[in-house]
Amino acid sequence: MWGRLWPLLLSFLTATAVPGPSLRRPSRELDATPRMTIPYEELSGTRHFKGQAQxxxxxxxxxxxxxxLVGARGALFSLNAQDIGDGTHKEIRWEASPEMQSKCHQKGKNNQTECFNHVRFLQRLNATHLYACGTHAFQPLCAAIDAEAFTLPTSFEEGKEKCPYDPARGFTGLIIGKHALLSTWAPRPQACCLGDMDLIARTCHPCSIMCLMYAEFVFSVLVRESQASAVGDDDKVYYFFTERAAEEGAGSFAQSRSSHRVARVARVCKGDLGGKKILQKKWTSFLKARLICHIPQYETLRSVCSLRADTSAHTHFYAAFTLTTQWSVRGWWEGEGWGQHRDWKRTPRGKPAHPGLCCHSGEDSLRSRGYNSSQDLPSLVLDFVKLHPLMARPVVPARGRPLLLKRSVRYTHLTGTSVSTPAGPTYDLLFLGTADGWIHKAVVLGSGMHIIEETQVFKEPQSVENLVISPMQHSLYVGAPSGIIQLPLSSCSRYRSCYDCILARDPYCGWDPSTHACMVTTTVANRTALIQDIERGNRGCEGSRVTGPPPPLKTRSVLRGDDVLLPCDQPSNLARALWLLNGSMGLSDGQDGYRVGVDGLLVTDTQPEHSGSYGCYAEENGLRTLLASYSLTVRPATPAPAPQAPAMPGAQLAPDVRLLYVLAIAALGGLCLILASSLFYVACLRGGGRGHRRKYSLGRAGRAGGSAVQLQTVSGQCPGEEDDGDDGEGAGGLEGGCLQIIPGEGTPAPPPPPPPPPPTELTNGLVTLPSRLRRMNGNSYVLLRQSNNGVPVGPCSFAEELSRILEKRKHTQLVEHLDESSV
Structure with missing residues (x-):
């Protein structure tokens, strides 16, 4: 039997049996850079949902x-998949009671994070009901929910074998067939095996379990593998998890354990009923193998997704560690994985050759040989499964190396879909969420993985906890602590030219020559006319008619010796900026005053030879695309006026120039005469009818609510006024008859000082005027008022007197406590 089956099994084996030198490559060869970076502010076409939950x-x-359908902390939601933010959602509040929260807290759990009902399991149970399980403050509960009415039932089921206690514990679960639940859970230490162990439980059997040592589950999936069975009992369930290493030695089950954790993949048959005498109520087909990506000692399995699980021959698993890789594991369980088990001896022809087979395996049906269920398997097979559940050789990447290595990024979740292109090939498209709220969109190519773009989907950094793809809605749904975001699977309109469209290598995008636009392939009737080059990313746009319009020419003019920046935005992180002068001369950084940066070209200390036409190109994947063009003109700087040379003897001026000089001199002379007359009039202005000349001195006058500086006349009478003997207001209503300088802003005035001394013995009070002036700012103002008191002696010029005062101030000691502010 195995002579005929062996070539068939090897044909499915795409993983390498033993890690070889090709598994490890220098990190610099694997580090991938996203082609485009889309910050949160540039998102388009997104929808948001946030309820009163977390x-x-x-x-x-x-x-x-x-x-x-969404499970959150203390709530379930039913959203419109077309637009999750349209407000038509339904909500179920499912909180843990205060008593349950109190008991949880008394057990030492965190009442801020753990002592709530976190919905961890949500699956379709049948045509009318959903099945949901929650941690319920470390007392798990499950419920069958009417999908149409979307309401909780009146009774609940205990969920300790279907849902984890801890909301942060790794968990995965499946409902397969009619009321058959496959789930992983974290029981109390005494519930099953010794130690804190997770289990794989099948609830249609009371205790049908296979213990796993300290496991943390990540993912599970049903893979359709039945070929000749109507009931599908050859279908397999695959589990991905991490556990403490407990590797087998040669010849017996090893008891040694190492402290580090390793990644595993396990497989069981969907129709496994357990053994009859050996392995009763336990899986007879359970096998597990180690997963290795790049650095086995330091890898932690983060997330797994499967593509094309409905056809086993083409099923691929993608997993995110610190790295991302791909496995095809179907043939591993029947082939090379058993290579190092020395205890296994081939049985005579007509009996199963090794454990792990389901009871209906391909052409050589075991049922035809009398094995109708797992309970009919021989003791030799069951004994070996009991002692050796771990495959001897690990499962390594299908290509012998990781698909992707990304530094400074921690992936938390990934999902994928298969996209058929207009040309025929189908590509796997992956979306990877990070711990700080970014999504990396990548396509798997024959040469490796190409990251099309990285998108910041949350303004505040937070972990991406779940990703779901809807090809029908052309949407990606992102679950996070703060809410749900709906994104389009592609943003083809971002690509403005044919080159940009094909360089993106997005399977969803193609250049339409008829509309000169990058279109979503699923929205175009004539898909075959679209231009795509996913594998190479540089062919199809050779004709200039499909490259799009050239960028507009911009002009720049600068004085000689100045600097000028010619901006050029490079949208692609993979492109290299190339600057050409006059279409041929390439410019490099540091050459002749040129500085090439990410923002453009900086020309320093411009000279006439810098004038010309500049073109900014993006060189990427062998293509050159014009992004910006400039015309730069360097103008000579305006020279400083040179000193006039003495006129040569005999030099003659033109008649019109002489006339212009004569008129200018006459006008200036007349203006000087007018100004001199005005100054003479002001200086010698007579006072009143008595003809006394005035001489002013500076003094301080107080007034309620403020302070002022007054200019007193020595003569005691103002010009144009008659001595009416009034001690009050003079003519015009001038208070006290003095010229007062009143600040608009000031502090209450100090007590009035003694009368000012004669002008020959001026005091330090003269500096009060500058002091008050320093305090005037903002909306301050000055009011001048003239006094009627004084003696008319001395010169009449106010300017002369003020000059004497200020000159004397230079030699006078400043008064104390002056304001230190200045204007």
């Missing part, structure tokens, strides 16, 4: 009804 981590998409 931790939107459980997502279930139902394409037929266009509903997105």
């Amino acid at each position: 931790n939107y981590s459980t997502l279930l998409l139902e394409e037929a009804s266009a509903r997105l």
